[in-house]
Amino acid sequence: MLxxxxxxQVQIDMDKNIARRKIIGAAFFIFLGIALYVASNIVDELRVxxxxxxxxxxxAISSIIxxxxxxxxxxxxxxxLMAVGAYAAVLSRNYWNFPIPLTFAVAVLAxxxxxxxxxxxxxxxSGPYLAGTTLALAVGLPSLANQFKILGGEEGLTxxxxxxxxxxxxxFTQYKWFFWIAALAALAATWVIFNVLGSRYGRQWRAxxxxxxxxxxxxxxxxxxxxxxxxxxxxxxxxAGALMSMTISLVTPSAFPLSLSFAIVTGAVxxxxxxxxxxxxxxxxxxxxPEVTAALATHLGGSEKVTSNLPGLMMSALLILSVLFxxxxxxxxxxxxxxx
Amino acid sequence: xxxxxxxxxxxxxxxxxxxxxxxxxVLVWRSTRVVNFAQAGQAxxxxxxxxVVVTHTDNYWLAFPxxxxxxxxxxxxxxxxxxxxxxxxxxxxxxxxxxxxxxxxGLLGLIRxxxxxxxxxxxRRFKLPVTNHGFTFGHTTIPFAxxxxxxxVTTVIVMLIFSVIFQRTNLGLALRASxxxxxxxxxxxxxxDLTRTIGWAFAxxxxxxxxxxVTPTNYLSPNSLDLLLVSGFVAAVIGGLESLIGAALGGLxxxxxxxxxxxxxSSSLAFPxxxxxxxxxxxxxxxxxxxxKRVRSA
Numbered sequence: 001m002l003x004x005x006x007x008x009q010v011q012i013d014m015d016k017n018i019a020r021r022k023i024i025g026a027a028f029f030i031f032l033g034i035a036l037y038v039a040s041n042i043v044d045e046l047r048v049x050x051x052x053x054x055x056x057x058x059x060a061i062s063s064i065i066x067x068x069x070x071x072x073x074x075x076x077x078x079x080x081l082m083a084v085g086a087y088a089a090v091l092s093r094n095y096w097n098f099p100i101p102l103t104f105a106v107a108v109l110a111x112x113x114x115x116x117x118x119x120x121x122x123x124x125x126s127g128p129y130l131a132g133t134t135l136a137l138a139v140g141l142p143s144l145a146n147q148f149k150i151l152g153g154e155e156g157l158t159x160x161x162x163x164x165x166x167x168x169x170x171x172f173t174q175y176k177w178f179f180w181i182a183a184l185a186a187l188a189a190t191w192v193i194f195n196v197l198g199s200r201y202g203r204q205w206r207a208x209x210x211x212x213x214x215x216x217x218x219x220x221x222x223x224x225x226x227x228x229x230x231x232x233x234x235x236x237x238x239x240a241g242a243l244m245s246m247t248i249s250l251v252t253p254s255a256f257p258l259s260l261s262f263a264i265v266t267g268a269v270x271x272x273x274x275x276x277x278x279x280x281x282x283x284x285x286x287x288x289x290p291e292v293t294a295a296l297a298t299h300l301g302g303s304e305k306v307t308s309n310l311p312g313l314m315m316s317a318l319l320i321l322s323v324l325f326x327x328x329x330x331x332x333x334x335x336x337x338x339x340x
Numbered sequence: 341x342x343x344x345x346x347x348x349x350x351x352x353x354x355x356x357x358x359x360x361x362x363x364x365x366v367l368v369w370r371s372t373r374v375v376n377f378a379q380a381g382q383a384x385x386x387x388x389x390x391x392v393v394v395t396h397t398d399n400y401w402l403a404f405p406x407x408x409x410x411x412x413x414x415x416x417x418x419x420x421x422x423x424x425x426x427x428x429x430x431x432x433x434x435x436x437x438x439x440x441x442x443x444x445x446g447l448l449g450l451i452r453x454x455x456x457x458x459x460x461x462x463x464r465r466f467k468l469p470v471t472n473h474g475f476t477f478g479h480t481t482i483p484f485a486x487x488x489x490x491x492x493v494t495t496v497i498v499m500l501i502f503s504v505i506f507q508r509t510n511l512g513l514a515l516r517a518s519x520x521x522x523x524x525x526x527x528x529x530x531x532x533d534l535t536r537t538i539g540w541a542f543a544x545x546x547x548x549x550x551x552x553x554v555t556p557t558n559y560l561s562p563n564s565l566d567l568l569l570v571s572g573f574v575a576a577v578i579g580g581l582e583s584l585i586g587a588a589l590g591g592l593x594x595x596x597x598x599x600x601x602x603x604x605x606s607s608s609l610a611f612p613x614x615x616x617x618x619x620x621x622x623x624x625x626x627x628x629x630x631x632x633k634r635v636r637s638a
Contacts, residue, residue, distance in 0.1 A: 074438045076445070121619055128375035129622065131441045132573040135377070136618060139570050140611035147608045258566065262449060269442055309456035316449030320422070323442045324429055 021198060029191055036183050049175045049247070050287050055182035056243045057267055057283030059189045063236035064268035065276055066193055070202060071229035072209030077118075077134030078237045079261030080141040083253070085111040085238025086245040087151060090159040100161050104185065107242035108235040115234020119227040138261040142253040156252030159245045182243050189236055194276055196232060205229055240264075259312070266319045272326065289314055346482050347603040348596060353488035355595020356495035360550035361572025362579060362587040363502070364543040369581050370519040371539030372423060378444040379547050380569035381451030382418065384562060386411035386548035387555050388455055391466055400469035400556075407552045408545050415544020419537045422447060455562045463559040472557060491553050498549055499588050502542070506584065515539055574618045578629055590629070 039051070060082065067073050075081075088110030089103040098106065118137070125133060145151045164177035196202055204225050207215040216222050245251040267286045271278030290311045297307035361379070368376040376382075390407030394400055426443050470486040506512035517525040518532040519539075526532050550572075551565055558564065575594045579586025594614065601613045621629065 068438065072437065074441055076441075121623055125622060128369075128441060129577070131377070131438070132375060132570075132577065133618060133622065136570045136574065136615055139567060140615055144611060259449075262445060265442065265445070305460045306457050308461070309453040312449055313453035313457070316446045316453060319446035320443055320450065323439050323446065324425060 018198065022195075025191075025194055025198075029187060033183075033187055036187075045173060045175055048173070048179045050291075052175065052179040052182040052247050054280075054283045054287050055179070055186040056240055056247060057264065057286050058186045058279045059243060060237060060240035060264040061267040061271060061279040061282045061286075062190055062193050062276060063233045063240065064264055065271065065273055065279055066197065066236065067229055067233035068265075068268060069274040070197060070209065071205040071226055071233075073226060073230060074131050074265075075134045075230075075233070076131050076261050076265060077137035077141075078233075078264055079256045079258065080134075080137045081111050081115055081234045081237040082241030082244060082260070083142050083145070083251075083256040084114045084234075085241035086159070086251045086256070087145065087157075088238065089242035090157045090245060090251045091150070093159060094157060100181070104239055104242050107238040109238075111238020111241065112231050112235030115237070116227060116231040118234070119230025135258075135261075138258050142256040145253040152251070154253065156250050156255070159249055159251050161246050161249075178247050182247065185239060185243055189239055190276065190279070193232075193236065197276060201225070201228060263315065266315050269319055269322050285318075286315075289318075342480075342482075343603070346484065347599050349482070349484040349488065350603075351596035351599030352592060353484065353491050353595070354599060355575075355592040356492050357550050357554045357568065357591070358571045358575040358594050359588045359591025360495055360498065360546050360553070361568050362575035362591045363499070363584060364547035364550065365572055365576045366579070366581060366584060366587040367539050367543035367546065369576070371515065371536045372419070372427075372440075374423060374440040374444065375573070376418075376444050376543065377441065377569065378418060378447035378451065379543070379572070380563075380565045381448040381455075382411060382414045382544050383547035383551040383568075384565045385414060385451050385455055386544070387466075387551035387560060387565070388459055390548075390552045391459075391464065391555075391560055394467050398467070400467055404469075404549075404552055407548045411548025411551075412541040412545040415540040415542070415547075416537050418447065418544070419540035423540070424533065452562045459562070461562060463561050463564075466552075466555040466560050468556045487557055491557075494549065494553060495588075498546065499584075502546075502584060505542075511535075511538065571614065574614050577618060578621050580627055580629070586629075593629070 036051075043051075060078065063078060064075070067075055085107035089107040092098045092106040093100075093103045118134075121133070146153050151157070161177075161181065164172045164174065164180075197205075204215065204220045207218065207220055208222060208225055212222055215225075241256070245255065248255065263286055267282030268279070269282075270285050271280075271282030293310040293314055294307070297310055302310075361383075364379050364383070365376060368374055368379070386407045389410045390403040393406045394403040397403075422443060423440070426439060468487060470490055472485045472487045474481045474483050474485045476482075504512075506516060514525070514530045514535045515538065517528065517530055518535045522532050525535075550568065554568065555564065571594060572591070575590035576587055577590070578593055579588070579590030594617065597617065598610055598613060601609050
């Protein structure tokens with residue numbers, strides 16, 4: 001893209017705005033990083049592990065926010081794309097002994113490639129068709145892993161990122177190491193997405209989402225733009241998959257059930273699907289729901305049948321309520337009510 | 341030769357179930373422009389209700405109409421209490437187009453959780469109405485059994501009833517009119533909201549029939565119909581999502597091709613084949629093999 005010279009006052013203002021957005025964003029990320037570092041040293045082991053899970057969900061939810069909130073496409077199959085990333089990472093680790101950061105890169109690339117192929121079909125579909133196709137993928141792809149010996153079948157493959165480096169001290173635990181890796185990756189991924197969304201492409205996607213015909217008239221290549229969104233989103237989902245299998249040290253088909261795909265869509269909708277920073281809220285809610293329902297269940301003393309289904313019930317109820325009351329996310333809702 | 345015929349018969353029987361599920365999806369799509377992902381949930385709830393009847397009375401033929409009616413009732417309730425409100429509230433903004441997908445998905449999870457709370461997650465057996473031992477001719481027994489015959493015959497009857505309703509009755513005319521153009525139908529005096537709810541009820545009944553027919557050949561659990569939802573969707577897309585005949589034929593095409601792949605190539609290829617068929621139809625002929633010329637943009 002040619003670097004244009006600002007000529008009019010409006011353009012100068014716009015450039016200033018973009019620059020300010022970048023500075024505020026960078027400051028926010030640095031602050032968040034420091035806060036996470038401090039937090040990981042004071043809370044107990046379980047919370048640290050949950051923090052790692054939150055970081056994984058942040059990455060996964062961001063991929064949906066990019067795809068759904070910005071480009072207006074839906075995917076019920078991001079769990080399957082996470083599986084692609086996870087298997088790619090573990091294979092590159094186990095067979096070629098790649099270093100850990102490189103396995104994450106492999107995960108991103110493999111999932112992005114897969115997503116690009118899927119996106120080429122998906123770019124021609126919309127709404128319910130895309131939802132159904134990706135749903136079929138989410139149902140079928142993980143079970144396909146059972147068919148290939150190299151993927152380890154039902155037992156899966158172990159994914160070992162190794163012990164934390166000794167330089168970090170003797171009492172630096174494994175979970176803390178997971179948390180550091182996941183949090184760092186989440187920050188990096190969010191930072192990249194934040195910048196992509198603020199770029200030309202992010203604006204194109206928003207134009208496309210609101211009115212594809214008008215966007216096409218303004219010179220946005222609709223199909224290519226949609227495929228790009230799907231590819232980037234898939235790559236991010238692949239990273240989330242690799243991170244998730246790191247925290248459980250294992251890659252199995254059953255780690256990527258249909259409910260995982262649904263959970264990240266739920267998280268994105270709860271987060272207000274058009275706001276990137278909402279991904280943290282969504283991720284915290286996803287991790288908190290099982291905790292809250294478990295506490296609720298012991299308090300109420302229900303049977304095993306009730307307690308095991310309580311998280312699903314709560315999550316689905318939240319999903320329905322949020323789509324009924326804040327279909328475009330709480331922040332857009334607020335803006336609209338303030339105007340009227 | 342006999343192997344081909346046997347495979348064909350099994351394919352027709354499996355395809356009938358897909359046709360029913362696909363019919364349920366198409367009925368809702370036509371009336372409300374929503375792909376109802378909760379259909380699997382509605383069907384499983386009706387099937388569990390049928391299961392309760394069959395375990396208490398030991399009579400499949402009583403469970404069948406009970407499941408059918410509860411399926412219709414559930415469908416109508418879903419339309420009145422979720423879809424109508426959704427249409428009023430989420431009608432503008434960036435995610436309005438996908439709001440129904442998310443809402444029906446949430447409903448699927450909700451129903452599944454409720455079913456799990458009531459009946460638990462363990463696999464259950466649903467009493468067979470007729471035997472699943474294949475018919476015997478002389479000394480050879482074929483895989484096609486009375487239960488498969490029952491599935492095919494019931495599906496044909498259901499399809500006939502639906503086509504009579506749609507082509508020969510005033511209600512059918514109203515259903516077609518409000519699917520074709522709600523505004524004009526309303527001006528012509530059709531009560532469009534009521535008609536839509538009836539469409540949802542019909543769809544719920546069709547899904548419930550699919551549930552009580554397929555479950556005796558398999559087992560019952562809160563998510564045992566999820567795969568059927570995907571197959572039904574593939575069948576509906578093959579048929580073009582718009583036409584009832586397309587739904588029926590799409591189910592048969594999918595059922596027969598799956599049966600041949602399973603029999604002659606490999607049993608592990610069922611899913612990839614279904615997915616490849618779906619992608620191929622969407623890319624090559626997006627209006628469906630039996631669909632009209634209208635380009636899908638919704």
